[in-house]
Amino acid sequence: MLDFIYNTPTKVFFGKDTHKQVGKIIADYGYKKIMMQYGKGSIKKSGLYDEIMQSLNEYKITVVEKGGVEPNPKLSFVRDAVKIAKEEEIELILAVGGGSTLDSCKATALGAKYDGDVWDFNIGKAVAKDALPVACILTHSAAGSEMSNSAVLTNSEINMKKGISTEFNRCKFAIMNPELTYTVSKYQTACGIVDMMTHTMERYFTACPETDITDRIAEGLLKSIMENAKIVMENPTDYNARANLMWASSLAHNGLTGCGRENFLAVHQLEHAVSGIYDQVAHGAGLAVIYPEWGKYVCKYAPARFAQFARRVMDVVESDDLTAGLLGMQELREFFNSIGMPKTLAEFGIEKDNSDKLALSCTLNKSRTIKNYIPLGYQECKEIFEMCY
Amino acid sequence: MLDFIYNTPTKVFFGKDTHKQVGKIIADYGYKKIMMQYGKGSIKKSGLYDEIMQSLNEYKITVVEKGGVEPNPKLSFVRDAVKIAKEEEIELILAVGGGSTLDSCKATALGAKYDGDVWDFNIGKAVAKDALPVACILTHSAAGSEMSNSAVLTNSEINMKKGISTEFNRCKFAIMNPELTYTVSKYQTACGIVDMMTHTMERYFTACPETDITDRIAEGLLKSIMENAKIVMENPTDYNARANLMWASSLAHNGLTGCGRENFLAVHQLEHAVSGIYDQVAHGAGLAVIYPEWGKYVCKYAPARFAQFARRVMDVVESDDLTAGLLGMQELREFFNSIGMPKTLAEFGIEKDNSDKLALSCTLNKSRTIKNYIPLGYQECKEIFEMCY
Numbered sequence: 052m053l054d055f056i057y058n059t060p061t062k063v064f065f066g067k068d069t070h071k072q073v074g075k076i077i078a079d080y081g082y083k084k085i086m087m088q089y090g091k092g093s094i095k096k097s098g099l100y101d102e103i104m105q106s107l108n109e110y111k112i113t114v115v116e117k118g119g120v121e122p123n124p125k126l127s128f129v130r131d132a133v134k135i136a137k138e139e140e141i142e143l144i145l146a147v148g149g150g151s152t153l154d155s156c157k158a159t160a161l162g163a164k165y166d167g168d169v170w171d172f173n174i175g176k177a178v179a180k181d182a183l184p185v186a187c188i189l190t191h192s193a194a195g196s197e198m199s200n201s202a203v204l205t206n207s208e209i210n211m212k213k214g215i216s217t218e219f220n221r222c223k224f225a226i227m228n229p230e231l232t233y234t235v236s237k238y239q240t241a242c243g244i245v246d247m248m249t250h251t252m253e254r255y256f257t258a259c260p261e262t263d264i265t266d267r268i269a270e271g272l273l274k275s276i277m278e279n280a281k282i283v284m285e286n287p288t289d290y291n292a293r294a295n296l297m298w299a300s301s302l303a304h305n306g307l308t309g310c311g312r313e314n315f316l317a318v319h320q321l322e323h324a325v326s327g328i329y330d331q332v333a334h335g336a337g338l339a340v341i342y343p344e345w346g347k348y349v350c351k352y353a354p355a356r357f358a359q360f361a362r363r364v365m366d367v368v369e370s371d372d373l374t375a376g377l378l379g380m381q382e383l384r385e386f387f388n389s390i391g392m393p394k395t396l397a398e399f400g401i402e403k404d405n406s407d408k409l410a411l412s413c414t415l416n417k418s419r420t421i422k423n424y425i426p427l428g429y430q431e432c433k434e435i436f437e438m439c440y
Numbered sequence: 441m442l443d444f445i446y447n448t449p450t451k452v453f454f455g456k457d458t459h460k461q462v463g464k465i466i467a468d469y470g471y472k473k474i475m476m477q478y479g480k481g482s483i484k485k486s487g488l489y490d491e492i493m494q495s496l497n498e499y500k501i502t503v504v505e506k507g508g509v510e511p512n513p514k515l516s517f518v519r520d521a522v523k524i525a526k527e528e529e530i531e532l533i534l535a536v537g538g539g540s541t542l543d544s545c546k547a548t549a550l551g552a553k554y555d556g557d558v559w560d561f562n563i564g565k566a567v568a569k570d571a572l573p574v575a576c577i578l579t580h581s582a583a584g585s586e587m588s589n590s591a592v593l594t595n596s597e598i599n600m601k602k603g604i605s606t607e608f609n610r611c612k613f614a615i616m617n618p619e620l621t622y623t624v625s626k627y628q629t630a631c632g633i634v635d636m637m638t639h640t641m642e643r644y645f646t647a648c649p650e651t652d653i654t655d656r657i658a659e660g661l662l663k664s665i666m667e668n669a670k671i672v673m674e675n676p677t678d679y680n681a682r683a684n685l686m687w688a689s690s691l692a693h694n695g696l697t698g699c700g701r702e703n704f705l706a707v708h709q710l711e712h713a714v715s716g717i718y719d720q721v722a723h724g725a726g727l728a729v730i731y732p733e734w735g736k737y738v739c740k741y742a743p744a745r746f747a748q749f750a751r752r753v754m755d756v757v758e759s760d761d762l763t764a765g766l767l768g769m770q771e772l773r774e775f776f777n778s779i780g781m782p783k784t785l786a787e788f789g790i791e792k793d794n795s796d797k798l799a800l801s802c803t804l805n806k807s808r809t810i811k812n813y814i815p816l817g818y819q820e821c822k823e824i825f826e827m828c829y
Contacts, residue, residue, distance in 0.1 A: 052455075052618075052679070052680050052684065052687075053455070054454060054456060055452075055454050055455065056451065056453055057454065058451045058452070059448055059449075060448075060451075062445065062446070062447045063444075063445065063446035064445055065443060065444050065445070065446065065700075066441075066443025066444065067443060069443070229441075260680075261680035262684070263664045263667060263668060263680075263684050264660070264661065264687055264688050264691070266664075267660030267663055267664045268657055268660050268691075270660060271660040272657070274656055275655075276653075278652060279652060279653075290441070291441050291650035294441040294700065295441065295653045298653055298654075298699065299653050302657075307696075310454070310687065311454075311683065
């Protein structure tokens with residue numbers, strides 16, 4: 052087991068109607084003036100906005116609103132939010148939404164306590180030394196940003212998407228009411244399911260032996276996610292299934308599933324090349340196509356590990372490790388397909404002869420390799436992409 | 441799934457030699473003067489004391505020492521420590537030890553920020569509103585106090601042991617080096633293993649359906665604890681096995697295994713009656729005797745739950761739920777026995793005709809029942825104790 056630091060300071064308020072407590076919770080922390088960010092206004096149509104405002108008004112919290120966060124949160128939006136946060140002397144940034152809104156708020160919180168340009172953090176020009184506190188009311192189970200230390204921002208001027216990980220990115224508190232996810236579409240729900248499974252598997256499929264407890268937790272999460280996914284696909288308003296998925300999304304990415312292990316994030320890097328070039332690819336859907344093929348490609352370099360996954364998570368009965376491992380990846384492929392995820396890049400309209408372009412992109416024109424069971428250079432990446440058809 | 445609040449603010453520094461970082465960690469938090477509590481001096485014999493002091497001195501941390509914490513920490517000791525903490529204007533209380541030292545420090549931290557007598561908190565005369573920060577260097581995997589919100593104190597004047605749960609009891613940070621547990625005896629190691637398993641099972645065996653994710657995590661923890669227990673019994677200096685157990689002890693009691701579930705703690709109450717009257721009974725050993733018998737007694741009121749445990753944790757293959765459930769408890773009994781735990785109360789020298797006395801004690805002379813699948817009153821408790829022979 053590798054040494055690790057575990058830090059999950061986010062206080063979670065989980066359950067029905069918890070979003071109606073937001074005013075009291077914020078008042079209990081002693082904050083009086085907040086900035087509230089949200090997306091394109093679906094929270095106004097659903098009535099969520101009114102319920103939140105009623106609670107905030109009841110506790111006399113002054114709210115500066117900044118709606119309009121886009122799915123891949125933009126630097127320009129954040130720069131504007133930072134300016135307002137400074138001028139208005141905001142004390143807390145509240146996200147109402149999913150991963151994008153959260154990441155926008157995290158970036159705003161960092162920028163509000165920094166004299167330079169907030170993009171400096173993303174490009175490594177500055178190291179975060181302070182930030183405003185961030186909190187959220189979560190409306191989508193997927194990214195795990197509500198308890199994670201990371202945030203991703205897109206600089207449209209130079210077409211660059213860059214993440215920043217810092218302990219300042221941990222939310223002060225997170226309000227999670229599974230009922231708020233009832234209206235998430237089947238497709239987006241499925242994308243979220245793939246995302247949380249992948250957050251777990253990217254830590255699981257690394258080269259650290261003898262982290263039995265972390266393995267068992269990861270395996271339990273994956274089994275639970277798959278079981279509850281099936282229920283939610285049939286009945287989107289099943290409270291317990293939505294609740295299990297919401298809590299899983301947080302635990303998958305708050306550090307718990309990585310304790311004592313490495314974190315490769317190789318498939319995320321492969322997928323970023325795809326969705327970075329092809330706008331039509333949702334992150335989760337891209338991961339669903341690539342993950343099992345990546346697994347089949349590298350399985351022979353860690354057959355025991357893939358076999359453990361196959362047997363414990365996918366209930367594969369097969370004594371040969373390599374065969375079991377490959378069967379496990381096939382089962383994973385079939386599960387993703389069963390919740391409506393695509394099987395191939397062709398389904399996004401991406402032609403096979405683009406594998407070269409994708410491999411160049413994720414190796415930055417052959418200038419780097421991706422850390423994995425074997426280093427994934429241009430040739431390896433190209434071969435994996437070619438398998439995704 | 442029930443609503444819940446999840447709050448685990450303790451920052452964990454886990455791994456080899458982490459205790460040597462204690463000076464830097466405390467300095468990074470900005471504390472300059474601390475009180476350090478420890479037990480009867482084994483840390484001096486082992487050399488741990490010197491290594492800690494060297495690190496604290498290096499970072500110019502002023503240390504007020506208070507050694508001599510007893511296994512069931514005493515109110516009189518804590519009162520004295522509180523007095524010193526106030527006089528010396530201590531900024532942080534550092535525990536070096538296991539659950540008892542931690543609980544002593546937690547009580548001291550509460551008392552140091554309170555004008556009245558610290559026992560007021562335990563008897564409900566006062567509610568904690570502030571406390572000094574507490575931290576620890578853990579030397580035993582068992583009680584889970586390093587991340588829990590609870591602490592137990594014994595008032596010898598009136599022979600009363602009382603716990604207090606408050607979020608102020610959460611450690612600021614916990615330093616966990618599994619190597620520090622190498623010297624824990626086989627018997628104490630086994631008692632710790634029973635304790636952490638019981639913390640998990642007391643949350644698992646409750647009446648909340650459809651908390652699949654919490655179930656899976658609990659089941660994974662239990663399987664992992666049992667596997668690593670076997671390794672440690674053979675080889676007490678197996679780092680990975682000690683590490684898995686140490687991390688399990690924290691996760692078993694920090695709230696994770698109870699998310700969305702009730703917490704009965706029924707068997708703890710039965711056991712407290714035993715170790716409260718009979719000094720020779722170690723808490724873990726008492727739990728090991730009672731838990732499987734309690735399970736066999738109540739199994740018929742929740743056969744599906746006991747069957748799930750039997751099949752998923754104990755690998756029992758049996759289609760009838762009640763039969764499976766009972767087999768699961770039998771397997772649990774055999775596991776406890778395999779790590780050297782007693783099977784009967786008779787092994788402690790407690791005669792069977794004391795079941796009446798024990799049942800009276802844990803029902804406070806028939807004035808209360810213990811919440812469980814069925815209320816456990818005097819008669820039920822007596823029958824369970826009679827099974828423990």
